[in-house]
Amino acid sequence: SQKIEQNSEALNIQEGKTATLTCNYTNYSPAYLQWYRQDPGRGPVFLLLIRENEKEKRKERLKVTFDTTLKQSLFHITASQPADSATYLCALLLPSGYSTLTFGKGTMLLVSP
């Protein structure tokens, strides 16, 4: 069966450290993988997209890697801040269709001062 798994439900780290979140998927062949941020009671907010032929993408303190052989993406937040505390969602975009997203359950990140 098709599955998207994000490494843990919650991750606690100290301010200033690098947070690393994992997204693993099975029985999918995504064309793109996206990461979204979701704050409590709010809609997801797009952060980064990486294509199947890209290994790494960066945006400010964020970095995403994509390994289609391992079927895994890693999402890094460097120099983390308490304001980074949120749930981070991995979403797959399949080659066919109208850009519908298939989401993982998310990892809740808590950055402590």
Add this chain to the structure above:
Amino acid sequence: EPEVTQTPSHQVTQMGQEVILRCVPISNHLYFYWYRQILGQKVEFLVSFYNNEISEKSEIFDDQFSVERPDGSNFTLKIRSTKLEDSAMYFCASKFLAASSYEQYFGPGTRLTVT
């Protein structure tokens, strides 16, 4: 910055009643979506809409659900006869037309509570 808006923010209804959830997508976007998120669970795709018709729908989107773009700005989701298990947060999203654009913009959601 343009944003997707949704009304109401919270809707309480009794089982068996019809509800209409409303969304105003970003004005130059042409792909529209509804997703839902049951409390504590993942965001799930319901339906996508393009060129005034449904382009894709999930297994969740059965005959009780319908979508409409009644005018140039609104995009609605109707649930004909609500069930307890329809209680969830419903998110509308929109996307720009360009083939190279895959970012979806989500609204703040409507929390639907069915009693």
